Amino acid sequence: MLDSYFKISERGSTLGREVRGGLVTFFTMAYIVALNPIILAYSQDANHQFLFGGDHPEPGMVAATTALVAGILTLLMGAVANYPLALATGLGLNTFVAVGIASKMTWAAAMGLVVLEGLIILVLVLTGFRVAVFRAVPAQLKIAISVGIGLFITLIGLVDAGFVRRTASGPVPVGLGVNGNLVGWPTVVFIFGLILIIALMVKNVKGAILIGITVATVVAVIIQKAYNIAPGFTDNGPGNAPTIVDGGWGLNIPAIPTSIVSTPKFKFTGQFDLFGAFGLSNVTIIAAVLLLFTLLLSDFFDTVGTVTAIGHEAGLADENGNVPNINKILIVDSVAAAAGGAAGISSNTSYIESAAGVGEGARTGLASVVTGICFLLTTFLSPLVKVIPYEAATPALVIVGFLMMTQIKSINWDDLGIAIPAFLTIILMPFTYNISVGIGAGFISHVVIRLVQGRRKELHPLLLLVSALFVVYFMSSPITSWLS
Numbered sequence: 001m002l003d004s005y006f007k008i009s010e011r012g013s014t015l016g017r018e019v020r021g022g023l024v025t026f027f028t029m030a031y032i033v034a035l036n037p038i039i040l041a042y043s044q045d046a047n048h049q050f051l052f053g054g055d056h057p058e059p060g061m062v063a064a065t066t067a068l069v070a071g072i073l074t075l076l077m078g079a080v081a082n083y084p085l086a087l088a089t090g091l092g093l094n095t096f097v098a099v100g101i102a103s104k105m106t107w108a109a110a111m112g113l114v115v116l117e118g119l120i121i122l123v124l125v126l127t128g129f130r131v132a133v134f135r136a137v138p139a140q141l142k143i144a145i146s147v148g149i150g151l152f153i154t155l156i157g158l159v160d161a162g163f164v165r166r167t168a169s170g171p172v173p174v175g176l177g178v179n180g181n182l183v184g185w186p187t188v189v190f191i192f193g194l195i196l197i198i199a200l201m202v203k204n205v206k207g208a209i210l211i212g213i214t215v216a217t218v219v220a221v222i223i224q225k226a227y228n229i230a231p232g233f234t235d236n237g238p239g240n241a242p243t244i245v246d247g248g249w250g251l252n253i254p255a256i257p258t259s260i261v262s263t264p265k266f267k268f269t270g271q272f273d274l275f276g277a278f279g280l281s282n283v284t285i286i287a288a289v290l291l292l293f294t295l296l297l298s299d300f301f302d303t304v305g306t307v308t309a310i311g312h313e314a315g316l317a318d319e320n321g322n323v324p325n326i327n328k329i330l331i332v333d334s335v336a337a338a339a340g341g342a343a344g345i346s347s348n349t350s351y352i353e354s355a356a357g358v359g360e361g362a363r364t365g366l367a368s369v370v371t372g373i374c375f376l377l378t379t380f381l382s383p384l385v386k387v388i389p390y391e392a393a394t395p396a397l398v399i400v401g402f403l404m405m406t407q408i409k410s411i412n413w414d415d416l417g418i419a420i421p422a423f424l425t426i427i428l429m430p431f432t433y434n435i436s437v438g439i440g441a442g443f444i445s446h447v448v449i450r451l452v453q454g455r456r457k458e459l460h461p462l463l464l465l466v467s468a469l470f471v472v473y474f475m476s477s478p479i480t481s482w483l484s
Helices: 002-006 015-029 031-040 059-081 093-104 107-126 129-136 139-160 185-202 208-227 285-314 326-343 354-359 365-385 395-410 416-432 435-452 461-474 476-483
Strands: 087-089 164-166 174-176 348-350
Touching: 002 015, 002 365, 015 208, 015 354, 015 365, 015 395, 031 059, 031 087, 031 093, 059 087, 059 326, 059 348, 059 365, 087 326, 093 107, 093 285, 107 129, 107 285, 107 326, 129 285, 129 326, 129 461, 139 164, 139 285, 139 354, 139 395, 139 416, 139 435, 185 208, 185 395, 208 395, 285 326, 285 348, 285 354, 285 395, 285 435, 285 461, 285 476, 326 348, 354 365, 354 395, 416 435, 435 461, 461 476
Parallel strands: none
Antiparallel strands: 087 348, 164 174
16 A cells, blocks of 8 residues: 555665655754754844743743644655655744844744745645746756755755864864864764765665664764763853854754653744734835745745755656656645744745655655654654754765765756856855755856857746846845835
């Protein structure tokens, strides 16, 4: 029954691969359950109140709701769209919502903008516009998007593990470890996990990534027990930046928990004001519209990039870069954005960490069902999830980045109309830490070059429209200043 429904054999997979892939995807993105509360629960709105709980933040409630919504939506992606793609609160989007939007209004009004953005994207899917845009992108630019995301998630893995860090001073923005030196046992755990996965892959061991994460976690627990290593940052209270602790764990401390089960709370779910942002005295209607547009464009094209990358890595994309069930995939993703706002934990979106599961062998929605079940269990078992540190999971992202990079050979580097846009797409994703920026730069440069070459007929009208929207996106700050 499972094989028939999910087309496991048809896509060249097995039940074991799907289960392993689903578990690996969960392990590589479970950090969002711990990180989302840090970003949201201690942020403040325009009235200097905590976004959750008024005078008293409730990070536990944020964690439980984050896991619940991620679990439901990932199950939907697997069961409805049959695609190995997991969803959760968008990292980056949640920071933009907390710092760039909620600080100007109430949290309910900010969540109203998120719900509204999700509903607009859903309408664009149902009318066929979003799918049409997806198909209007040249196949080789889709490959470039996939390669760029590969570099992007590699950088995420290296930064989260402390192998690469922002430099305090000097001519370069990032460097190796602390002042050019690798510091602390957590980084050793990362290096050990990375070498172990590489060795297992070279030996063609099934489940190499899952085995690597599991063994690295065990090693991390042993090291923590022996040396009692501090966390990687010290919480300085609301409104204050945390103090970075060199050599500490990035997020989770891999100690054996004193309890396994926790009671989830969903107190603030459903408290959003759909049009609240448009009736505020301190936020103009134009400013609210531009905030909505920024959310919309980021969510729209982050998902396009993620779906494209997963499709190429899983071998599910056709010669034009299109993937099966794209309409259902985008419908679930659009519902996710609105659902995240309605639940009060920011927009939910597709996670590129799903590529780690694909690297483990996942090819169908069954892997997403496994990931979704893990997230639902996390609403009760969050102390157990916190055993897995960043440093044990992030080697998977580096390995998957390598796998995605191998697609670069399919790009025609002799055609400048493809080569330059592909180059900009690939380098700007990691350099700006933003998928949409890379996509926008690739689209705009492709259109400009084709127009200069006199090859206007090769440009799809929707590509011209989207490129114009990206120009507005990049120029949003000057436009806002000019309008105000």
